[in-house]
């Protein structure tokens with residue numbers, strides 16, 4: 001089974017309109033990592049980001065090496081078991097069939113040179129960004145990350161920082177969430193991985209949203225819906241926590257096809273406190289959002305359907321899966 005990434009598969013603002021939410025659910029039988037038709041594009045994006053931005057997209061402290069190796073081994077096993085139709089072992093790494101790429105791996109079952117690049121190589125197998133958090137002096141600290149699809153943050157600012165400092169720029173975050181996140185981290189069990197989602201809007205379709213590259217926005221600017229599927233998994237041997245972030249971006253127009261998606265989005269934005277609206281850039285995007293509000297009427301929806309050749313956008317996982 002593989003998802004069609006041309007259609008939105010998660011619209012987290014519909015179930016979770018609030019921004020400051022724990023929003024954790026058990027992964028249960030859903031796979032840790034998801035594959036889709038676009039995985040080759042994410043792989044190429046990562047290679048290009050590393051070429052252009054060097055250690056702005058990959059940092060790893062030497063003390064994170066055992067956790068990197070453990071994550072690499074677990075992910076390799078997961079991809080070969082949960083996605084056996086899409087990954088196969090080749091040489092010292094994995095071949096991804098839908099993406100038609102090869103990524104060398106390191107780890108217990110596939111040792112290659114220990115050059116501090118274990119987490120980077122592992123991240124090249126999947127579309128997700130990968131982060132390792134380790135407990136140090138009672139706090140979880142970011143000790144390694146492969147980060148090619150950031151949502152307006154720089155890895156250099158967060159590397160070797162604890163959870164509280166990482167979330168410092170978000171208005172109201174500490175009062176609402178920091179203590180709860182710390183409690184959750186100390187209780188997370190290897191057998192009970194969890195998943196959560198963030199949602200956002202942006203003014204272009206770039207996977208990497210960087211604070212210094214904000215596009216100019218006017219009334220005609222097309223907007224895009226960004227979802228982040230995040231998982232948190234305890235690595236049983238090292239005790240570290242693996243944090244995965246999968247970004248999906250779709251033209252906002254596509255939400256016309258999902259009953260209630262646009263009105264829910266407008267309401268979610270309106271109900272976001274002003275300081276958080278500013279943090280998430282909703283104030284900057286307001287002129288560009290206006291046309292979607294005006295366009296939300298039956299005629300527009302019919303017109304949109306015609307444009308799409310009557311092909312409905314997918315509303316949930318089942319519809320979005322390809323054999």
Ligand code: HEM
Pocket residue numbers: 019020021022023131133142151152153158166167169170177181184198199200243280
């Ligand atoms: C239970 C775990 C976590 C929860 C509930 C949580 C929650 C959140 C929320 C609500 C936001 C605001 C997102 C938005 O724009 O809508 C956020 C942002 C962010 N989170 Fe987390 N998060 C968690 C774990 C982590 C971890 C493990 C990292 C490690 C890298 C992390 C890094 C960030 C960063 C870098 C931002 C953006 C901060 C900035 O703007 O500078 N989060 N998080």
